[in-house]
Amino acid sequence: MATLNKDILLYISQEFGNNSNPLFSCLLINKLWFETFVSILWKEPWKFLNESQERVFLLFNTIILHLSEDSKKLLASQGILNLSSLQQKPLINYISYCNKLDLNFVNIYIQLLTGSSEEFDYQRYFIEQEIYKLFMSKCLNLRYLKLENQCFNHQLHHFPGANTCLPELVHLQCTTNVDSEIFFGLSLICKKIEKISLISFLNENLGLNRLIDVQENLNYFRFEIDRFKEKNYKRKDTCKGLGNSIMKHSNNIIHFKVTLDYEIDFPPIEFYQKFINLKTLSLYNNGRIRNCFDSRFLFLNCPKLEILQIGRVSQFVLSNIISKTEGSLWYIRAGYTYDENQSKELIRTIYQYCPDLCNIYLVIDDQDFEELQQLLMKCKNLFEIILQSHKRGKLMSNGSILLDLLVRYAPINLEEIELVSNWEITVNDLEKFLKNWAHRENPLEFRIRHVPSITDEHLKILDTYKEKGIIKLFKNMEKS
Structure with missing residues (x-):
């Protein structure tokens, strides 16, 4: 086992998934195994925490050992950390392996360290600042950033090392209630983001819109709208700026996943006509009104579509969407209202336009058995x-x-x-x-x-x- 090469060790590590125990054991075998598995553990250390406060605390106790002498003195002067507990410097720069940064866990650690009292807000600010400075200076190739804390108020792009750490960012997960200036700052450095996952929506964020505008190869966009109180839906064009920014990438986006709301006009109608290179389309909605999106979905034109997930749509509109595809559609999950006058036509459309169909959900009745038989016979990859x-x-x-x-x-x-x-x-x-x-x-x-x-x-x-x-x-x- 000790003579296995690094490629085989990486393959073995995939079998462990998020189970950290066997990965820790592998560190003890020899130098090659240690160097291989320590890079795996620190690539995304957050996934091994399982929301355990104890593990969060232990992880960040190790992280702060990497702080510079100036950072240690600053925190000690604010009564945050005991300098004597920070004398041991790690022999390895563990943080250099990290390419996925989840700021939610930074917030959890600081809450554990200082408590939630407003009295310690200044302490929280200083330790946040020094931890973020540490990651900007030590992370050599950050690929993923999770930024969902509305209280986050640090301009990452100003920290030393940001110009080296941030340019290769490819996946951003965030909310719109983060300070717009943060996103404006990121837009100056981050041009290669391919995936944006926007979780929840409160208001238009001009900085986020700008960050989306400047991307060179944005191909994945996910947007989840939470149903807040009515006051948050003052205008139907609330997402107009965001929609316009997304539209600029119509030729590149191939994966689009959105939770819709009939009270918010997003995505814009033009989306359904211009995003002709889409391969994955997931459109869900929060409303209870069935078929409330039929008027929008009639415009859908996705000839290269491979995966279709859509909710609360009529069988007529679903047939219309499928009939505009060019044979690549292999996965269909659609929530629709059964109509005995449209059901046979829907099944017929599926087996005519989806020869490579692998996965299908259907609502049927006895009258549909003949068309179901044809689908089973003609979709050989089902x-x-x-x-x-x-x-x-x-x-x-x-x-x-x-x-x-x-x-x-x-x-x-x-x-x-x-x-x-x-x-x-x-x-x-x-x-x-x-x-x-x-x-x-x-x-x-x-x-x-x-x-x-x-x-x-x-x-x-x-x-x-x-x-x-x-x-x-x-x-x-x-x-x-």
């Missing part, structure tokens, strides 16, 4: 299918026909089936289905959600076929 019964209450869909269709016509790649709502499945229907599935090469992952016809007798049969290896996993999603 791997997962989720089928929700349209009928409610005492009206039970014909589960025996459905199971027969799945086992007879599903492509060989299909391995995951989830049934949702009131499918009527008898014990005999289930056993017949599983017996026939045994002739397939791939074992089945079978899931149910809100299917009242499933009894303890059904579960015994499922356990039997799981033991035989025909079912690799059964899951009742109501209990997960």
Whole structure:
């Protein structure tokens, strides 16, 4: 083991995920292992903290050992730290390995150190300042910055080393309630941001808009709108500046994920026509009004789309979106209202325009079985299918026909089936289905959600076929 090269060690580290214990053990084997795994641990040390206050405190106690002598004296003069406890200097510049900075944990540490009383605000400011100066001077290649604290008031770009640390930033996660001047400062240095994750929205932020404007290759944008009190929605054009900034990158953006609100006009209507290179589109909404975004979604034109996640839309509009794609769409998750006059057309549109379909969610009724059969036959790459019964209450869909269709016509790649709502499945229907599935090469992952016809007798049969290896996993999603 001691002679394994570094590439193999990096591959091994991926198997540990966020479990720090085996990574710590690897540090003790020899010098090569230590040098390899210490860089992994310090690349993103925050992911090993698990919100544990004790771990946060221990981590930052190590971090502040890296402080310069001037920083130590400054903090000691403010009665924040005991100089005698900071004499031990680390033999390795651990912070140089860090390329992901989560400022939320800086705030947690300082709260633990000073408490929350306003009396110590000045102390908190000084220690924040020295920690941020430390990271700007020691981080050699910062790639990710999480900036979500509305009280953050430090101009990072003014700190020594910022011109070396910040230019390679590629992912920014932030909120709009951070001081606009902070973003204006970042815009002077950061030009290569590819991903912006905007969490929550309170007001237009001119500095953030400017930061977005100057990026050279912005290709991922995520925007989550929280529903605040009505006073926060004074105008429908609240996000107009942000929308205009995003529109400037219409040719580059390929991943766009937004939580919508019918009271906020974002993204602008032009978005749906100009972002023609999109590959991933996720549009969710907070409103309870179904189909309230149909008028916007009619303009969607995403010919290169591969992943579509959309909520509260009509089947007509969903068919319209899919019909404008050019065959690359392989993942569809859409929340829509069932319309018996549109359902067949939707399924037909899917199998005509999505030959490479792998994952699909459908709401269907008995009348749709013929088109479902065609979808199963024509979408040869189908791997997962989720089928929700349209009928409610005492009206039970014909589960025996459905199971027969799945086992007879599903492509060989299909391995995951989830049934949702009131499918009527008898014990005999289930056993017949599983017996026939045994002739397939791939074992089945079978899931149910809100299917009242499933009894303890059904579960015994499922356990039997799981033991035989025909079912690799059964899951009742109501209990997960």
